[in-house]
Amino acid sequence: MAQRDLGNRSVSVKDVATEAGVSLGTVSNVLNRPDRVSAATRERVVAAMTRLGFVRNESARQLRAGSSRTLAYVLLDHGNPFFTDVSEGIDLAAEQAGLTLVLCNSRQLGHRERAHLEMLEQRRVQGILITPVDPDSPTLLEVAERGTPVVIVDRTPTTPLLCSVAVDDVHGGRLAVEHLIDRGHTRVAFIGGPARIGQVRDRWRGAELAWQQAGLDPADLVRIDTESLTAADGNEAGARLVGIPSARRPTAAFCANDLVALGLLQHAVGTGVKVPDDLAIVGYDDIDYAAVSAVPLTSVRQPRQELGRTAASLIVEEAHDPMHTHRQVQFEPELVARASTLGIH
Amino acid sequence: MAQRDLGNRSVSVKDVATEAGVSLGTVSNVLNRPDRVSAATRERVVAAMTRLGFVRNESARQLRAGSSRTLAYVLLDHGNPFFTDVSEGIDLAAEQAGLTLVLCNSRQLGHRERAHLEMLEQRRVQGILITPVDPDSPTLLEVAERGTPVVIVDRTPTTPLLCSVAVDDVHGGRLAVEHLIDRGHTRVAFIGGPARIGQVRDRWRGAELAWQQAGLDPADLVRIDTESLTAADGNEAGARLVGIPSARRPTAAFCANDLVALGLLQHAVGTGVKVPDDLAIVGYDDIDYAAVSAVPLTSVRQPRQELGRTAASLIVEEAHDPMHTHRQVQFEPELVARASTLGIH
DNA sequence: TTGTACGCGTTATCAT
DNA sequence: ATGATAACGCGTACAA
Numbered sequence: 001m002a003q004r005d006l007g008n009r010s011v012s013v014k015d016v017a018t019e020a021g022v023s024l025g026t027v028s029n030v031l032n033r034p035d036r037v038s039a040a041t042r043e044r045v046v047a048a049m050t051r052l053g054f055v056r057n058e059s060a061r062q063l064r065a066g067s068s069r070t071l072a073y074v075l076l077d078h079g080n081p082f083f084t085d086v087s088e089g090i091d092l093a094a095e096q097a098g099l100t101l102v103l104c105n106s107r108q109l110g111h112r113e114r115a116h117l118e119m120l121e122q123r124r125v126q127g128i129l130i131t132p133v134d135p136d137s138p139t140l141l142e143v144a145e146r147g148t149p150v151v152i153v154d155r156t157p158t159t160p161l162l163c164s165v166a167v168d169d170v171h172g173g174r175l176a177v178e179h180l181i182d183r184g185h186t187r188v189a190f191i192g193g194p195a196r197i198g199q200v201r202d203r204w205r206g207a208e209l210a211w212q213q214a215g216l217d218p219a220d221l222v223r224i225d226t227e228s229l230t231a232a233d234g235n236e237a238g239a240r241l242v243g244i245p246s247a248r249r250p251t252a253a254f255c256a257n258d259l260v261a262l263g264l265l266q267h268a269v270g271t272g273v274k275v276p277d278d279l280a281i282v283g284y285d286d287i288d289y290a291a292v293s294a295v296p297l298t299s300v301r302q303p304r305q306e307l308g309r310t311a312a313s314l315i316v317e318e319a320h321d322p323m324h325t326h327r328q329v330q331f332e333p334e335l336v337a338r339a340s341t342l343g344i345h
Numbered sequence: 346m347a348q349r350d351l352g353n354r355s356v357s358v359k360d361v362a363t364e365a366g367v368s369l370g371t372v373s374n375v376l377n378r379p380d381r382v383s384a385a386t387r388e389r390v391v392a393a394m395t396r397l398g399f400v401r402n403e404s405a406r407q408l409r410a411g412s413s414r415t416l417a418y419v420l421l422d423h424g425n426p427f428f429t430d431v432s433e434g435i436d437l438a439a440e441q442a443g444l445t446l447v448l449c450n451s452r453q454l455g456h457r458e459r460a461h462l463e464m465l466e467q468r469r470v471q472g473i474l475i476t477p478v479d480p481d482s483p484t485l486l487e488v489a490e491r492g493t494p495v496v497i498v499d500r501t502p503t504t505p506l507l508c509s510v511a512v513d514d515v516h517g518g519r520l521a522v523e524h525l526i527d528r529g530h531t532r533v534a535f536i537g538g539p540a541r542i543g544q545v546r547d548r549w550r551g552a553e554l555a556w557q558q559a560g561l562d563p564a565d566l567v568r569i570d571t572e573s574l575t576a577a578d579g580n581e582a583g584a585r586l587v588g589i590p591s592a593r594r595p596t597a598a599f600c601a602n603d604l605v606a607l608g609l610l611q612h613a614v615g616t617g618v619k620v621p622d623d624l625a626i627v628g629y630d631d632i633d634y635a636a637v638s639a640v641p642l643t644s645v646r647q648p649r650q651e652l653g654r655t656a657a658s659l660i661v662e663e664a665h666d667p668m669h670t671h672r673q674v675q676f677e678p679e680l681v682a683r684a685s686t687l688g689i690h
Numbered sequence: 691t692t693g694t695a696c697g698c699g700t701t702a703t704c705a706t
Numbered sequence: 707a708t709g710a711t712a713a714c715g716c717g718t719a720c721a722a
Contacts, residue, residue, distance in 0.1 A: 023708065024710085025700095026707090028700060028701075029708090032699095038707060055466045056699075059405075059699090060408055060698040060699040061467075061698085065699095068404075078432070079433070081424065084423055095457075100449075100460070100464050102448065104447060105432070105433075105448070107433075116445070124402065146355075146400055147355060231636075262634070266637055292608055292611055293611065294611060295639075296611075367691080368692045368693070370694090370720095376717085407717095408697050408716080408718095409696075409718050691722100692721105693722080694719100695719095700714085701714085704709100705708100
């Protein structure tokens, strides 16, 4: 039942060797090549280990080995269920590759992101997956240049100097609006912002493309800008939408994400606007709460787990294959139609 | 622009020393006691570092130092927004203490939990915060005995051999039902399960206590059991609730968590049951989505961030103070009243 | 500023 | 099969 001394030094292989009455080399063999040790002594050594509470020192091992057996994912905001699923995908792939995943939360703060990157480099992790604050930040390239593989997740850098996996948001926007057009809508609102965010821009572009292709009047695709992408913004956008004279009011809204859509839905339910009869709603992301809201939400789903899995395999490939060349992988999103555009049948 | 060799060995302090034309000790001083180095040589050394792409090797540093500057939080399910907020609290406290936080997701699997614990012990992290699969698992004690401080988060072990922080769920259940009684309800349903979960049991007990204390008929506090605590379960419970003859049907429901409450709310909205007029609803956890649902949800809020912050300080205390004695900290929850019990005013 | 012992697990060598 | 021993990896601290 003894363990780490009061003196705070932890139990080393030497201590184990002494306790078991064997040499240091034998202890090492028990740990790394148990087959080379007779069953009897192996048991003696293992017993000594548990008796002393021996815990391998990963630092010492790594110092020799050169690199660790862990991957890291630095995410923007782990309160966002989207990233939760992405990291689950990473986790599954990592587990298969015999690697452990640790998560770091940048909370959208550049300085925290940098601090985490520095820490992970110093730890010599096998690779860093990251959804960065800024996908074009030079810091990411520098980390990669210094030797730690980096893969960008859910963002596409403008220059392809790193691996990245992302989803085609232009196509997603197109799917959403095509669906609304199919349902007979000829006046549609796009709700989201700010416009400088790549995601918002792309989804809007997709909406425009679908609109043009259907030959509809560009004036009937109304854009309602929001400050950010929260439910509060969506709720407030609902008020603005209702303010439009009914002759010109959109009969459907495509929201840049599900939170905005949920806020809009809340406003509609609260003011007696019928969904989808008076107003059809499409969200984006298909978070879990989209399916359990007052009116189940039609949404554009991204292959979140697969995003993560793919990112993880790219990292593993990059870490092992010296001939690796960087790739930009893009997935296609998928529309999930629910009552908020279909009604109850 | 040179960096890590093709040979894969990373740049060491020695390389930097050679490049800068100084001794190894000086490089170390630049890193750890920059004031002891003249400005001129310091600059030369720093220049050499960036030129070579030097990254401190944390393993080597730690090997000397004995322990690392990181905390770990092993959580049950990082898809659950509750844990997200808890870990944000931990993160804030860790940042203040100059520690980095890494998160590990056990996904409720004992074997993953054990693997993570082992990995973290081997890394000699400063401390492990954990919401365990089983708060009475001997593994946790063993880890603590071997020298890594462990604090249990959001669970209370039956024997107080470790520090823990949790929330008083009995009191939470009482608050919920007292609120409903105050609003004039005399027939109430408790929806949740399975009963063996500590959390569910305590919340139910609190409900019973409030009921008794008000002198109401025990038969009018109806228990509706669910298989788990998902929105689907809540939705289905709604169907069962409606099945009760209207003379005896509860006019209010207290759900064991917010997901269940959201599912119930969805069922109500879908079937034209007016909330709160026909059915008042109280949830538990006060997740963000509780406030933005069709009818904003009254819920019992736990001090999630504070839970995390406190857990982190307990760990820090334990790591530094050899005279530390284990403590069980319990927080009080708070009722947040919204439209689902109050109506719109 | 410099030189060097130190921390600890891994691996290899030679001997038993 | 096991023992004894040393070299290695790299940053840190301290005496010189």
